[in-house]
Amino acid sequence: MMDPQIERKLIEIMRVIHESDKPIGARAIADELNNRGYDIGERAVRYHLRILDERGFTHKHGYAGRTLTELGESEMSDALIGDRFGFVISRIEEMAFRTTYNPETNDGVVAVNISYFDKDDLETVIDVISYTAHSGYMISPKVRIFEEGDELIPLPPGKVGIATVCSVTFDGLLLKAGIPVEPAYGGILQMEKRKPARFIDLISYSGTSIDPIQIFMSRKTTSVLEVLEKGEGKILANIRQINSSAYDSAREVIKIAEKAGLGGCFPPGNIDETLLGAPVETGKFGIAVVGGINGICALEETGIKIETNPVSTVMEYRTLSEI
Structure with missing residues (x-):
């Protein structure tokens, strides 16, 4: 049996090929x-592509690149689906481990989402994300803009990126x-x-092969603009569970982060009690955190076309600027 890590990379490569509208190299x-957020070079990709070919x-398709065969499409959606369960949690754990930011010194890297949009929409993007972030419905008002030619984040022609x-x-x-x-x-x-009232829909991270936040985003179920304008509506949020023994310590970490400008955490729930209608395991308490891409949802609600990769990579916090 092949190494699970290799199988996982094969799945991600197949997903990239599947999402491309033409052969991709x-x-x-x-x-x-x-x-x-995958640290994999071109040579390693070629090695994995040979496995997929076999x-x-x-x-x-010659030098143009590759597409999935009918067998490949079927295998990605069916035979390999079991290997992808739990992968979302593994991805979150990996990015959390790579986070080195120290709010007391303002040094280190943070996890970021990367979104792409048309150049002509830049002014609106900045306005809406600034409004959402400064209203407290994002993690931070700090972002980083990427334009064509940026070596860190390659962009398609005519596109601008935002972290x-x-x-x-x-x-x-x-x-x-x-x-x-x-x-x-x-x-x-x-x-x-x-103020948060209740969760009206939930997807467990342990029971899906796709990020729940990405699922809800694709369903276009939010009304972030209404929340911004009227205080009533629906936003994206996550729930984290923490052992009861760490209750005071967790509150202190959140307080320090808020002083450094990282917000979006609602008050922790009580131990052994549901949080905003969401179940919490015995011996634990829950914390609800706003989705870092609520500003992107607000933009989509305006009709702007924008593509987003949640939990994309990590980035030096000092390289981000307040929007």
Whole structure:
């Protein structure tokens, strides 16, 4: 049996090929995987592509690149689905581990989401994300803009990119403080009078092969603009579970982070009690954290076309600027 790590990379390569509307080459695949936070070079991608070719999952179109075969499409959606369960949690744990940000010194890296949009929409993007972030519905008002030619994030022609701080950054801060934290749910949080009322829909991280936040985003179920304008509506939020013994320590970490400008955490729930209608395991308490891409949801609600890779990579916090 092949190493699970290799199988996992094969799945991600197949996903990149599947999402491309034309044959895609090893270099472009490697660039996209790096955008998603995978440290894999072009040579390694070629090695994995040979494996996929041998299995009959990919078809090579000369120098143009590869597409998935019918067998490959079927295998990605069916035979390999079991290997992807739990992968979302592994991805979050990996990004949390890579987070090194210290809010007391303002040094280190944070987890970020990367989004792409048309150049002509830049002014609107900045306005809406600034409004959302400064209203408290994102993790931080600090972002980083990428334009064509930027070596860190390759961009398609005519596109601009923006990095927004991901809620996984809190997982990293808690982890560095010696506090085990478990991704429990992603969901739609109903806001009333600008305060969290209840979760109206939840997806467990342990039971899906796709990031729950990405699922809800694709369903276009938010009404972030209404929350911004009227204080009533639906936003994206996550629930993390923490052992009861770390209750006071977790509150202290959140307080320090807020002083450094990292917000979006609602008050922790009580031990052994549900949180905003979401179940919490015995001996633990829950913390609800706003989704780092609520500003992106607000933009989509305006009609702007924008593509987002949640929990994409890590980035030096000092390289981000307040929007």
